[in-house]
Amino acid sequence: xxxxxxxxxxxxxxxxxxxxxxxxxxxxxxxxxxxxxxxxxxxxxxxxxxxxxxxxxxxxxxxxxxxxxxxxxxxxxxxxxxxxxxxxxxxxxxxxxxxxxxxxxxxxxxxxxxxxxxxxxxxxxxxxxxxxxxxxxxxxxxxxxxxxxxxxxxxxxxxxxxxxxxxxxxxxxxxxxxxxxxxxxxxxxxxxxxxxxxxxxxxxxxxxxxxxxxxxxxxxxxxxxxxxxxxxxxxxxxxxxxxxxxxxxxxxxxxxxxxxxxxxxxxxxxxxxxxxxxxxxxxxxxxxxxxxxxxxxxxxxxxxxxxxxxxxxxxxxxxxxxxxxxxxxxxxxxxxxxxxxxxxxxxxxxxxxxxxxxxxxxxxxxxxxxxxxxxxxxxxxxxxxxxxxxxxxxxxxxxxxxxxxxxxxxxxxxxxxxxxxxxxxxxxxxxxxxxxxxxxxxxxxxxxxxxxxxxxxxxxxxxxxxxxxxxxxxxxxxx
RNA sequence: CUGGGUGUGGCGCAGCUGGUAGCGCGCUACCUUGGGGUGGUAGAGGCCGCAAGUUCAAGUCUUGUCACUCAGACCA
Numbered sequence: 434x435x436x437x438x439x440x441x442x443x444x445x446x447x448x449x450x451x452x453x454x455x456x457x458x459x460x461x462x463x464x465x466x467x468x469x470x471x472x473x474x475x476x477x478x479x480x481x482x483x484x485x486x487x488x489x490x491x492x493x494x495x496x497x498x499x500x501x502x503x504x505x506x507x508x509x510x511x512x513x514x515x516x517x518x519x520x521x522x523x524x525x526x527x528x529x530x531x532x533x534x535x536x537x538x539x540x541x542x543x544x545x546x547x548x549x550x551x552x553x554x555x556x557x558x559x560x561x562x563x564x565x566x567x568x569x570x571x572x573x574x575x576x577x578x579x580x581x582x583x584x585x586x587x588x589x590x591x592x593x594x595x596x597x598x599x600x601x602x603x604x605x606x607x608x609x610x611x612x613x614x615x616x617x618x619x620x621x622x623x624x625x626x627x628x629x630x631x632x633x634x635x636x637x638x639x640x641x642x643x644x645x646x647x648x649x650x651x652x653x654x655x656x657x658x659x660x661x662x663x664x665x666x667x668x669x670x671x672x673x674x675x676x677x678x679x680x681x682x683x684x685x686x687x688x689x690x691x692x693x694x695x696x697x698x699x700x701x702x703x704x705x706x707x708x709x710x711x712x713x714x715x716x717x718x719x720x721x722x723x724x725x726x727x728x729x730x731x732x733x734x735x736x737x738x739x740x741x742x743x744x745x746x747x748x749x750x751x752x753x754x755x756x757x758x759x760x761x762x763x764x765x766x767x768x769x770x771x772x773x774x775x776x777x778x779x780x781x782x783x784x785x786x787x788x789x790x791x792x793x794x795x796x797x798x799x800x801x802x803x804x805x806x807x808x809x810x811x812x813x814x815x816x817x818x819x820x821x822x823x824x825x826x827x828x829x830x831x832x833x834x835x836x837x838x839x840x841x842x843x844x845x846x847x848x849x850x851x852x853x854x855x856x857x858x859x860x861x862x863x864x865x866x867x868x869x870x871x872x873x874x875x876x877x878x879x880x881x882x883x884x885x886x887x888x889x890x891x892x893x894x895x896x897x898x899x900x901x902x903x904x905x906x907x908x909x910x911x912x
Numbered sequence: 913c914u915g916g917g918u919g920u921g922g923c924g925c926a927g928c929u930g931g932u933a934g935c936g937c938g939c940u941a942c943c944u945u946g947g948g949g950u951g952g953u954a955g956a957g958g959c960c961g962c963a964a965g966u967u968c969a970a971g972u973c974u975u976g977u978c979a980c981u982c983a984g985a986c987c988a
Contacts, residue, residue: 452982460923471979527987548988581987582913589988642988662988699988732947766948773948784947794947803947877984912988 444774447713451657458707459586462716462775472584472591476700479775482724483703484594488574490626490721491596491698494618500570500598505552507575508543513551517676520550523643527579529591545578550644550669550695553599554677561691564603564683568611572598587704588661588912595699601691603681605670608692612668615696616649619664626721627702628826629653629709630834631663632907634884637862639869642695646670652882652907654834655708658855660881660911663705666696704912709830710799716776717798719826720754720819727756727815728777730768732784734760742788746781746808753812754779754819773798778822779815799825838907842892847908851876857909859887861902863895871897878908 444457459465464480476484492502508531515521524547531543546552557569574596581589598615602608616633623629631651641648645667653663671690674680680688710717720726727750731743743758750756759768765782772780782794793811795804799822806814837856841847850858858878862868873879883906895902 450982456981467980469979523987577988579987583984583986585981593988595988665988697988701988730947734946736946764946764948764950766946766950768949769947770949782947786947 444713444715447656447711451708454711454713455704455708456586458711458716458774464703464716465586470591472581472589474586474590476594479724480703483706483718483722484700486722486724487698487702488596491618491622492572492574494622495572495596495598498570498614498618500572500600503571503573504575505546505549505556505573507546509546509549509551511542511544513555514544516551516554517644517673520644520673524548524579527581529578529580546575547577547579548695548697549573549575549577549597550599550673551677553695554673554679554693557599557601557691558677558679561601561679561681564681567601567603567681567691568607569601570598570611571600572596585704587700587707590700593699593701595697597695597697600694601674601679602693603683603689603691605692608670608694609668612647612649612666612694612696615694616651616664616666619666619696619698620651623651623653623663624827626823627706627709627719628823628830629663629705629719630827630831632857632882632884633886634882634907637869637880637883637906639866640880642667644669644672646672650882652884653705653709654830654837654857654909655705655912656711656833657708658837658909660857660907660909661701661705661708662881662911663702664696664698667694669693669695708912710826711776714770714801715774717826718776718778719823720778721823723776723778724755725757725772725775725777726754726819727779727781728768728772729756729758729781729783730765730772731758731760732765732782732787736785738788739783739785743783746783746793746811749812750815753816769796773801779818781815797822799829840891841896844896847872847878847896848876851878851908855910857881857907859891859905859907860896861890861892861894862904862906863898863900863902864904865895865898865900868895868897872908876908878910880906881909881911882907 444461445453447454463477465477466475468475528547529545532539576592576594578592581591584590600611620631620633623631631653633651636648636650647668649666650662651664653661655661671692673693674690679691681691683689707716729743729747731739734740747756747758776798778798780796787793791808793806793808795806797818839850839854839858841850841858841860847860869880883904887905890905
């Protein structure tokens with residue numbers, strides 16, 4: 434009991450102070466360190482390894498769907514950024530500028546990319562001539578800079594890592610299909626790999642990306658009931674193509690404008706994983722992205738034969754998972770707590786008693802139940818437990834979302850739910866910006882998503898103004 | 913940007929009405945222990961965020977400044 438207490442005191446309780454709990458985990462699970470530049474974080478090896486796993490999985494899916502990686506410059510001349518009006522208006526307030534080169538003042542200042550639409554457009558203009566050149570399906574992994582005023586590790590930093598896909602298509606239909614295809618790549622990644630249920634749907638005009646015709650989102654709900662946009666996919670129509678004069682000669686020998694998309698996910702995902710699955714003992718990592726999936730903790734490791742047996746087990750498991758032995762000098766209890774803090778999905782304890790009986794103890798991070806198992810077929814057991822853990826994480830997160838999803842059919846009900854509950858509020862909307870602004874002002878909720886696959890309209894009038902409504906919107910507060 | 917909180921060894925903190933800088937954890941060495949943060953002995957480690965000011969004397973008081981953090985407003 435004394436030990437139990439000591440352990441819990443390591444981090445702030447999740448339900449008492451969610452924000453502090455979050456920053457405690459980020460630091461104590463050794464994901465990041467603060468740097469001397471405000472809003473810029475050092476991603477430590479353990480945190481970066483999570484990002485590498487995210488990259489590896491998504492990059493493979495991008496390639497399976499025909500995309501190629503490129504690298505664009507990190508600087509954008511001011512005149513280039515200015516070319517698309519809505520775009521520059523959206524980003525201008527938060528761009529960082531380079532004005533000097535060595536001791537010389539630059540004749541034109543350079544923006545540090547906040548996103549690379551304009552760079553891709555300039556390049557596409559130069560390489561697209563014919564319908565035979567289309568589609569162009571490019572992606573880049575890089576960092577971007579947005580000069581945020583308030584910052585939080587992973588959730589809002591001034592520099593962050595991401596990927597941005599930028600594609601050019603001959604027709605609007607092609608581009609729209611691409612937008613939804615990539616939205617689903619993201620959605621499947623969240624649900625099947627990260628165990629995070631998401632709403633897939635469309636953003637309202639107010640919430641859409643600067644310069645986009647339409648913006649789609651995968652929206653996840655955090656443990657505290659606030660939403661997090663996990664990934665985003667935009668359809669641009671030919672707006673940028675007209676601004677940048679990106680045209681191709683079609684089969685009918687006429688010049689046509691290209692249709693364009695962009696889509697991205699960022700290191701923000703890591704913040705989402707923490708806030709979805711983490712608990713009072715620390716991080717809980719979905720096996721797909723955990724740097725270490727199985728940690729073996731030897732018991733009485735200095736007794737003869739223990740480390741040998743442990744190494745034999747590690748070698749057996751290595752082909753089926755990312756496995757590590759913790760043979761440090763710390764006590765087993767210390768190691769248990771440490772690896773729980775770091776969110777390692779599976780721990781295997783093995784000591785002289787187990788070795789004598791050909792067994793081991795397996796503990797899954799999400800339920801912390803001790804299973805006493807035979808070493809026979811341990812490879813299959815571990816594989817199965819990793820799979821089961823992802824499914825269990827998904828179910829737990831889904832249960833949280835279901836419990837936190839409310840429906841409002843009147844304005845009063847909307848106000849009451851918004852002030853008393855934390856989560857999604859399903860309510861009909863007329864489509865007018867005025868109502869969206871009013872709900873933000875008076876209920877302090879924003880439209881998160883107009884999801885696909887929820888056709889169950891709770892009423893036929895706008896929750897705000899009472900006029901006829903067709904759109905079902907999930908409202909809520911967001912990170 | 914507005915409003916709160918906090919800056920003291922690596923981390924967490926104490927330091928009262930100014931008077932020679934402390935505790936716990938961690939760290940190093942050795943021993944011990946090991947199935948939920950073992951126990952012991954001996955060590956190392958501090959321009960008290962930064963800059964001015966008041967004072968015989970500043971971690972402590974004043975002003976400024978920077979950073980982190982929380983809650984809003986804005987954005988991925």
